[in-house]
Amino acid sequence: MFVSRMDSGREAGGGVAAGTVLMRFVWPHGGRSVLITGSFNGWGELVAMAPVEGCPRVFQAICSITPGYHLYKFYVDGEWRYDEHQSWVTSEYGLVNTLLFPMDANCNPTMGSELHANMELDNEHFRRVEVSPTISEADVQASRHRISVFLSTQTAYELLPKSGKVVALDVDLPVKQAFHILYEQGVPMAPLWDFSRGQFVGVLSALDFILILRELGNHGSNLTEEELDTHTIAAWKEGKAYLNRQFDGHGRAVTRQLIHAGPFDNLKEVALKILRNDVCTVPIIHSSSDDGSFPQLLHLASLSGILKCIFRYFRHVSGSLSVLQLPICSIPLGTWVPKIGESNGRPLAMLRPSASLSAALNLLIHAQVSSIPIVDDNDSLVDIYCRSDITALAKDRVYTHINLNEMTIHQALQLGQDSFYPYELRSQRCQMCLRSDSLFKVMERFANPGVRQVIIVEAGSKRVEGIVTLSDIFRFLLG
Numbered sequence: 001m002f003v004s005r006m007d008s009g010r011e012a013g014g015g016v017a018a019g020t021v022l023m024r025f026v027w028p029h030g031g032r033s034v035l036i037t038g039s040f041n042g043w044g045e046l047v048a049m050a051p052v053e054g055c056p057r058v059f060q061a062i063c064s065i066t067p068g069y070h071l072y073k074f075y076v077d078g079e080w081r082y083d084e085h086q087s088w089v090t091s092e093y094g095l096v097n098t099l100l101f102p103m104d105a106n107c108n109p110t111m112g113s114e115l116h117a118n119m120e121l122d123n124e125h126f127r128r129v130e131v132s133p134t135i136s137e138a139d140v141q142a143s144r145h146r147i148s149v150f151l152s153t154q155t156a157y158e159l160l161p162k163s164g165k166v167v168a169l170d171v172d173l174p175v176k177q178a179f180h181i182l183y184e185q186g187v188p189m190a191p192l193w194d195f196s197r198g199q200f201v202g203v204l205s206a207l208d209f210i211l212i213l214r215e216l217g218n219h220g221s222n223l224t225e226e227e228l229d230t231h232t233i234a235a236w237k238e239g240k241a242y243l244n245r246q247f248d249g250h251g252r253a254v255t256r257q258l259i260h261a262g263p264f265d266n267l268k269e270v271a272l273k274i275l276r277n278d279v280c281t282v283p284i285i286h287s288s289s290d291d292g293s294f295p296q297l298l299h300l301a302s303l304s305g306i307l308k309c310i311f312r313y314f315r316h317v318s319g320s321l322s323v324l325q326l327p328i329c330s331i332p333l334g335t336w337v338p339k340i341g342e343s344n345g346r347p348l349a350m351l352r353p354s355a356s357l358s359a360a361l362n363l364l365i366h367a368q369v370s371s372i373p374i375v376d377d378n379d380s381l382v383d384i385y386c387r388s389d390i391t392a393l394a395k396d397r398v399y400t401h402i403n404l405n406e407m408t409i410h411q412a413l414q415l416g417q418d419s420f421y422p423y424e425l426r427s428q429r430c431q432m433c434l435r436s437d438s439l440f441k442v443m444e445r446f447a448n449p450g451v452r453q454v455i456i457v458e459a460g461s462k463r464v465e466g467i468v469t470l471s472d473i474f475r476f477l478l479g
Contacts, residue, residue, distance in 0.1 A: 020064045030057035031076040038072025040065040054462040070099045143323035151268035159305045171234040183394035191283045206387040303470040311447045324440040334468035357412045358404035380462045432457045
């Protein structure tokens with residue numbers, strides 16, 4: 001919610017009674033018709049809420065209230081509702097939300113951005129500030145401790161689905177064939193099996209194919225498209241080790257060891273393995289033998305799956321975890337566009353739709369990010385380009401007859417829109433949130449299938465203000 005303190009002497013004819021404030025109420029859970037009422041208007045009027053431009057599931061209304069304690073409730077599609085993610089109590093009106101706005105709010109007003117186009121308010125007097133809940137550092141640590149204890153008591157078995165499949169590839173498979181298998185199976189990565197050693201030895205991911213396509217586009221490269229027919233995954237991994245200058249004491253290339261976990265490892269250990277090794281997934285491997293022979297690949301654990309476990313457990317008691325109620329703008333979370341005159345250690349990478357695919361791939365590699373917001377000339381969000389989008393180039397062997405410097409990001413995304421991704425619903429690509437949204441609301445976005453990042457946008461304009469990833473969430477929660 002946002003508040004605007006009006007001059008106490010302003011005349012009521014200006015639209016706001018003397019001694020009152022303007023409060024922005026938000027219903028972020030969708031609906032066709034959303035209204036609000038409360039003690040601020042004597043429960044005598046249902047105020048219509050309007051959808052936020054660019055965020056059709058988010059409704060808002062500006063109401064005039066007096067400082068003090070208020071109860072309010074929403075009327076959504078003919079049913080009385082309350083927002084369980086905001087403060088609530090049981091009253092004579094049933095379950096209702098609560099609001100405490102003291103006479104002296106201790107806020108530092110700052111000029112807000114443009115409001116919804118249909119709200120014709122006097123911006124000279126309308127100052128918008130975020131009314132953020134404040135909690136002590138002790139409360140933050142207490143919330144983190146509860147989440148840490150929960151993860152420590154749950155094992156990787158909790159992540160295993162009731163049914164499903166896990167695709168694994170033999171290291172002697174040609175790279176070209178592997179590329180097509182990942183595309184056809186709709187998976188962005190796969191563990192690698194070495195038959196001669198009888199064990200899983202690594203992972204082939206979308207990043208590998210990005211590096212391969214860059215090598216193909218490099219005129220000085222020894223790797224050609226024809227060689228992909230015979231160039232095996234094992235040979236590529238060895239070549240990649242040379243490119244990354246990974247050598248042992250005898251000057252031989254050493255490939256990266258497989259990071260994996262067992263089914264009895266607790267979820268905190270699994271999450272920390274993912275974070276510390278900067279990987280997207282950790283294979284869950286089980287062997288009934290003491291020497292680890294005959295390993296069974298059970299699942300690919302990810303931060304997304306672990307977050308869903310947290311969400312399922314705490315969703316009905318989120319109010320007891322004060323840290324989840326904090327707006328994301330008030331906590332060290334994500335990467336933000338720096339304000340004018342403000343330095344930022346890690347700038348937010350963004351590109352225009354007209355930028356070349358080569359520019360996008362180079363940015364994914366050098367900025368070490370998994371996705372890039374695609375914006376228009378006003379920096380408003382248009383789409384997002386992810387590492388996994390590279391597999392769309394396997395369709396009809398597009399990668400064999402394109403020039404990475406000539407194909408635009410827009411054209412590359414069009415290829416993906418014509419494809420079917422079981423692991424990533426197209427409608428879930430651009431999950432957005434507002435800087436005022438609580439951490440819990442952002443976690444809700446990540447609970448949707450295929451969501452790996454949430455873009456922070458300005459209400460109405462959808463101008464990109466920042467980005468939050470799953471890794472950001474877990475680094476904050478685990479301290």
